[in-house]
Amino acid sequence: MSDSLPDPQSRHHRQMILPGFGVAAQARLAGAHALVVGCGALGCAAIDLLARAGVGTLTLVDRDVVEVTNLQRQSLYVDADARAGAPKAEAAKRRVQAIDPALRVHACVEHLSSDNVEEFVNDCDVIIDGLDNYRTRYLLNDAAVKLGKAFVHAGAVAMRGTSMPILAGVVGALGIPRSDAPCLRCVFPEVPAPGEGETCDTAGVFGPAVAMVGAYAAGQAIKLLAGRADLLDVSFWSMELETNRMSRMSLAGAGRAECPCCGARQFEFLDAEIDGRCTVLCGRNAVQVRPASVAHLDLARLQLRLAPLGNFVITDGLLVGALQGSLELSVFPDGRAIVRGTTDPVIAQTTYDRCIGQ
Ligand SMILES: [Zn+2]
Structure with missing residues (x-):
């Protein structure tokens, strides 16, 4: 296949001069x-x-x-x-x-x-x-x-x-x-x-x-x-x-x-049906809990609801806060939450249900 010569000033020039990685291959990548x-x-x-x-x-x-x-x-x-x-x-x-x-x-x-x-x-x-x-x-x-x-x-x-x-x-x-x-x-x-x-x-x-x-x-x-x-x-x-x-x-x-x-x-x-709701997260001392059914949470409303439990803020589209004790909670708009400070799915699930509901 004939291939035109790459522009020496182009971003991918050093890749394009590799054997078989010319202008056409770069276009395929793009x-x-x-x-x-x-x-x-x-x-x-x-x-x-x-x-x-x-x-x-x-x-x-x-x-x-x-x-x-x-x-x-x-x-x-x-x-x-x-x-x-x-x-x-x-x-x-x-x-x-x-x-x-x-x-x-x-x-x-x-x-x-x-x-x-x-x-x-x-x-x-x-x-x-x-x-x-x-x-x-x-x-x-x-x-x-x-x-x-x-x-x-x-x-x-x-x-x-x-x-x-x-x-x-x-x-x-x-x-x-x-x-x-x-x-x-x-x-x-x-x-x-x-x-x-x-x-x-x-x-x-x-x-x-x-x-x-x-x-x-x-x-x-x-x-x-x-x-x-x-x-x-x-x-x-x-x-x-x-x-x-x-x-x-x-x-x-x-x-x-x-x-x-x-x-x-x-x-x-x-x-397979979606398996259990809890996943222990590798290396993070944390458990992810998924909602039992498809959810779309209003995080601002949830923030108000959780105010008595701890200081929660909405950052980058997540509701994040520390609960009493050593647990931290991050809640996603799709209803998932990550409970930090435990690797016990039961504690995580209980915390989820207590804070977000079942
Ligand atoms: Zn196979």
């Missing part, structure tokens, strides 16, 4: 839409690189707010974001727009569930995993396979991390055999049971490790979006910075015809 689910450390590393690479539209989904303990590794956020308790998706959007005002960025301060995942996935060209929980990964895996999208899985905890491209939904477009394009469930058939995997809570997390994994995942996504799928690493890639080992396990032949998801096309996670 027309592409990446969905990043989770704007923690993995998401921050990936979002920064996707934005600088010129991916034209970014949708950033995260339900949480920036806290001071995030700043050790979550590179899009600054101290003021933590002090304000800014929603991560909004703070990340501000940062991306400061990097490149030409990009379109959608910030979604939402909990991804079987209710809304297909809407998000439908609109994008690639999904990047910035998650800290397995269930939502399996939900995204279902949606990617069902709707025919590429999904770049990434995960990190302590000093190690993994990444793999999930191409089961795009085998036709990429012209690769199904047996060489496993989905997440081909490789890991079941979600690890609660308490089985380590979390940032118990194991900590090393900033450079999570940045490397996020960057690796971003690289895979950029190759795909630029039309350079031939450069993809179609392997289960893992790295570990305690003993400084890296490994790649080929995914050739790992696609299983009997896989419930990409084989039988039974999308159990998409079909």
Whole structure:
């Protein structure tokens, strides 16, 4: 394919002079839409690189707010974001727009569930995993396979991390055999049971490790979006910075015809009812509580109602305040709340019901 020479003064010139990354590839990136689910450390590393690479539209989904303990590794956020308790998706959007005002960025301060995942996935060209929980990964895996999208899985905890491209939904477009394009469930058939995997809570997390994994995942996504799928690493890639080992396990032949998801096309996670209302948030001494049914809260009215319980303020679209004792409450307009100062779902649920109602 003939390609004109890039303008040496253009923003993406140093990328465009890479072999195979010319003007046409840059135009493909500008027309592409990446969905990043989770704007923690993995998401921050990936979002920064996707934005600088010129991916034209970014949708950033995260339900949480920036806290001071995030700043050790979550590179899009600054101290003021933590002090304000800014929603991560909004703070990340501000940062991306400061990097490149030409990009379109959608910030979604939402909990991804079987209710809304297909809407998000439908609109994008690639999904990047910035998650800290397995269930939502399996939900995204279902949606990617069902709707025919590429999904770049990434995960990190302590000093190690993994990444793999999930191409089961795009085998036709990429012209690769199904047996060489496993989905997440081909490789890991079941979600690890609660308490089985380590979390940032118990194991900590090393900033450079999570940045490397996020960057690796971003690289895979950029190759795909630029039309350079031939450069993809179609392997289960893992790295570990305690003993400084890296490994790649080929995914050739790992696609299983009997896989419930990409084989039988039974999308159990998409079909599941929303599970319990409480989620313990990794590494935050906090629990998220979702409303029992779809809600739209009037935060100003709720602020008045909560005045006897503590000093509540509305900031960045959230109602935030400290309750008596050591609990803090952040309430979102969609009825979700984060109860800080506990990891006990019962205390969180009780606090929610006491303050917001059932
Ligand atoms: Zn599969």
